[in-house]
């Protein structure tokens with residue numbers, strides 16, 4: 407005889423959130439992500455799973471975020487957040503995938519199996535925090551999530567429209583009240599409060615201009631900055647793409663558009679050399695740029711933000727005389743080679759490469775006393791170990807006056823950081839605080855090193871899983887002849903580097919190339935795209951080479 411709560415699950419699922427599609431769906435790099443109309447049963451079932459996970463974690467709160475981040479409006483998605491505010495533990499991804507794909511008839515049995523295998527004590531209380539982005543399909547999906555939680559007698563708490571990193575922050579705070587207060591106000595108090603404290607210590611100086619233009623991607627990030635702006639005198643925010651009537655989420659704007667197309671977002675005009683920040687649809691990524699008088703664009707992406715932050719942390723560590731604190735940077739294969747060279751040769755900080763996906767970066771960053779991680783696309787943060795926090799705290803009280811002052815500033819920087827996950831709003835304030843501390847314009851920031859021109863392309867193939875990679879995705883292990891061909895192509899170019907990997911969020915293969923000149927990078931990317939098409943089962947039209955290449 408099944409427990410009565412499971413009978414409720416079964417009845418509810420059938421009636422309210424039936425499985426209407428047989429398309430296989432996988433918990434990928436960023437949870438489940440697909441067309442919104444295929445997701446209702448998936449989200450409901452994730453509500454069930456979140457309750458089980460909460461009970462496995464002794465009733466600690468689990469998060470559920472309804473978002474498809476930088477994808478276009480018709481898509482949506484769901485991801486789970488673990489009790490410490492981090493991404494769902496990797497071993498549970500396959501459990502999530504199984505649960506999402508079973509038939510309605512097998513749902514009850516599968517739920518029981520998960521409960522038994524994971525030894526969830528179903529008598530415990532369970533708490534699930536639910537957040538959503540601004541998509542018109544999100545409220546319906548958030549309701550399905552809450553229904554799933556209620557079906558297994560968990561307690562859902564809905565936060566409405568929040569950024570993904572805010573939800574991560576709330577979950578962390580709920581489970582660890584030393585981190586902050588699990589409310590939107592608590593978030594502003596900690597992050598924006600820390601920025602205000604820093605600016606009290608560091609008034610604007612030199613070439614730093616407190617005016618910042620922001621492209622809000624027509625999503626939640628811009629909306630939250632609008633709320634923050636009401637009580638912010640330290641920064642003059644000019645906000646664009648706030649999702650007004652007829653403005654579509656991420657369409658021609660947002661961090662992903664700016665990074666991938668290397669062109670400015672629509673809907674925003676600004677004077678030359680004006681610093682512009684562009685956030686993505688769910689507010690967890692940020693890139694900066696400016697245009698010169700000829701409208702040439704200078705992109706300050708995740709690599710630039712990582713190097714800016716790491717170099718400043720180095721300065722603070724020196725000023726505090728905290729010599730036993732290790733600092734490391736984590737990057738992926740998409741990091742511009744020039745940034746890696748700068749980190750190794752100028753900053754002399756260890757740099758580590760991991761597979762694409764924030765969970766991999768986050769995990770690696772934890773192995774340092776202070777770990778800075780960023781994807782080139784602008785997703786990243788800084789992780790401070792207990793040792794680092796305790797040391798800086800001690801210096802702030804016991805150091806000599808100069809050390810104490812530096813350590814106090816450092817403590818504000820730690821508070822300014824959302825350590826749970828990359829956060830566009832937190833990162834924006836970190837960048838602004840550092841530029842202000844140094845009296846720098848965006849041009850001075852840009853002068854730290856010269857990027858190698860790079861290009862990203864997408865190739866459609868019949869089955870992207872035929873491509874297997876190794877060495878943090880920089881080498882293609884299958885099909886074997888593909889890597890040989892890439893080596894051959896790369897060898898033709900000065901400072902050439904290229905790789906191909908199957909995307910974890912889209913049904914495509916991504917190609918990345920960089921080389922000494924723009925034409926060479928574009929040509930190398932196109933040649934590698936052709937090689938992928940030819941050797942890995944291309945579908946549709948074969949990629950073309952750019953016109954009039956110049957070698």
Ligand SMILES: CC(=O)N[C@H]1[C@@H](OP(=O)(O)O)O[C@H](CO)[C@@H](O)[C@@H]1O
Pocket residue numbers: 435436475740762763764781783785908909910911912916
């Ligand atoms: C090249 C690139 O930007 N890839 C993105 C993208 O993953 P893919 O597996 O490449 O589709 O989406 C991920 C989730 O948002 C993000 O972590 C990652 O950096």
Ligand SMILES: [Mg+2]
Pocket residue numbers: 475476686687688689690691
């Ligand atoms: Mg995002």
